[in-house]
Amino acid sequence: MATRPYVTLTYISLTLVGLIWGGSFVAGKFLVQELSPLAAATARFLFSSLLLVPLLWSQEGRRTLPRWQDLPLLLFLGLTGVFLYNLSFFYGLKYNPAGESAVIIASNPIVITLFSALLLKEAISFWQGLGVILAFLGVLTISSAGSFGSLWQSGFSPTHLILLGAPLSWAAFSLGGKVAMRRYSPLATTTYACLSGAAFLGLFLVGKGERLALGNLDVYGWAALLFLVVFVTVLAFYLWYRGIDRVGASTSAIFVNLVPVSAMFLSAVLFAEPIHLYHLLGVTLVLAGVYLSTRFSPAKGLLPASAPVAPRRS
Numbered sequence: 230m231a232t233r234p235y236v237t238l239t240y241i242s243l244t245l246v247g248l249i250w251g252g253s254f255v256a257g258k259f260l261v262q263e264l265s266p267l268a269a270a271t272a273r274f275l276f277s278s279l280l281l282v283p284l285l286w287s288q289e290g291r292r293t294l295p296r297w298q299d300l301p302l303l304l305f306l307g308l309t310g311v312f313l314y315n316l317s318f319f320y321g322l323k324y325n326p327a328g329e330s331a332v333i334i335a336s337n338p339i340v341i342t343l344f345s346a347l348l349l350k351e352a353i354s355f356w357q358g359l360g361v362i363l364a365f366l367g368v369l370t371i372s373s374a375g376s377f378g379s380l381w382q383s384g385f386s387p388t389h390l391i392l393l394g395a396p397l398s399w400a401a402f403s404l405g406g407k408v409a410m411r412r413y414s415p416l417a418t419t420t421y422a423c424l425s426g427a428a429f430l431g432l433f434l435v436g437k438g439e440r441l442a443l444g445n446l447d448v449y450g451w452a453a454l455l456f457l458v459v460f461v462t463v464l465a466f467y468l469w470y471r472g473i474d475r476v477g478a479s480t481s482a483i484f485v486n487l488v489p490v491s492a493m494f495l496s497a498v499l500f501a502e503p504i505h506l507y508h509l510l511g512v513t514l515v516l517a518g519v520y521l522s523t524r525f526s527p528a529k530g531l532l533p534a535s536a537p538v539a540p541r542r543s
Contacts, residue, residue, distance in 0.1 A: 236476060240484075243472040247487025249465045252456065254327040254492040255499055257319060259453035266319035268441050271434050272454055274311055274427035275441075277462040281420040284463070293417040302409055303421040310402030311426020312433070317394035324388040326502045331492030332371050332512050333392045335519060340400040356521045364518025368393075370511035419466060486516050 260269040285293060295303055321330050343361065346353050353361070371389075402422075409418045434441070446454065472484075489512050496502040 239472050239475045242468045243476075243484040244487065246465045246468050246472070247484045248491045249460050250485075251331065251488045251491025252495060253461045254322065254331045255495045256453040256456045256461070257322045258327040258496070258500065259449055260457070261319055261323040263445050263447065263450040264442060265439060266316065266323050267430065267434050267437065267439055269319050269454075270312075270315040271427065271430040272441055272443060273315070273457045273462070274423050274430060276454070276458040278420070278423045278427050280458065280463055281416075281423055285416050285420045288416060289414065293414065295413075295417075295421055299409070299412060302405060304425045305405050306402055306409060306418070306422040307425025307427075308429055309398045309405065310422050312429040313398035314395050314402065315426070315430070317391055317398060321388065321392035321395065325392060326496060327500060328489075328493035328496035328502050328504070328508065329371050329389075330392055331489040331496075332508070332515055333368055333389060334395045335489040335512075335515055340396040343400075360518040360521030362518070363521065364515045367511045367514030367516075367518060370507050370514060415466075423462070486519065489515065 257269070260273075264272065318330075318334070321334075325333075406418060406422075413421070493502075493504060493508065493512060497504050
């Protein structure tokens with residue numbers, strides 16, 4: 230049985246995970262000020278792959294090499310969880326405040342619940358249904374700046390629609406990850422998703438005639454890129470799965486609620502993004518909806534949008 234200091238240390242590390250993933254929105258905002266969104270995404274996963282491949286080899290060796298018949302699945306994970314998600318993430322950050330982006334993307338567990346019901350025929354309980362409604366109202370509150378009437382007249386902002394692509398692609402990635410995790414470890418699944426996603430991003434970058442243009446980065450840009458690679462993709466991944474091992478997936482998932490809160494606070498401090506009453510109401514509704522959806526969902530513990538890894542098997 231785990232001792233109290235042991236559990237306390239795990240809670241501290243999971244709190245750090247929530248703060249790191251919240252900081253990913255701020256780091257991404259810094260990065261897209263100096264690189265195009267496509268170049269920023271490509272650079273992030275190119276360097277992440279360079280770290281993850283030797284780490285995977287040192288931990289698992291040849292036994293984790295992918296099978297040919299699994300390549301379509303692993304490519305699907307890279308296409309959805311890395312390529313499509315990160316285009317939505319970085320383009321969304323370029324045209325939206327980082328705090329608002331975090332709140333909208335934090336609705337991804339709700340989309341996963343709906344996808345699971347539609348595609349996997351999983352039943353939705355009353356509390357999960359209520360969670361879906363609350364989170365949707367939270368996103369509407371943010372998108373309408375607290376005025377549903379204006380949203381009715383003008384519709385969703387195109388820049389907010391870009392952000393909504395992130396939870397949609399993440400939901401597809403998460404469902405595919407449930408299949409991949411029957412055959413591969415969390416580290417292997419993450420590594421192969423990053424590798425295939427980086428390949429998709431690189432091909433798209435070349436096809437558009439863009440360059441990585443890393444020479445454009447100043448010290449803040451490099452710091453943001455290194456934070457996304459080392460802390461968001463590698464360190465937080467390790468701490469997250471260690472937390473699941475020690476206290477369980479459902480308990481660990483509670484700390485995910487720190488992501489939009491920390492992102493909004495850091496954005497206010499570093500970018501002077503204003504926090505209005507409708508922001509606070511929106512984030513409260515989204516967090517309440519996510520809590521109800523994950524608390525009463527059989528698919529607890531799915532990772533937040535900022536972490537490019539697949540959900541772990543229970």
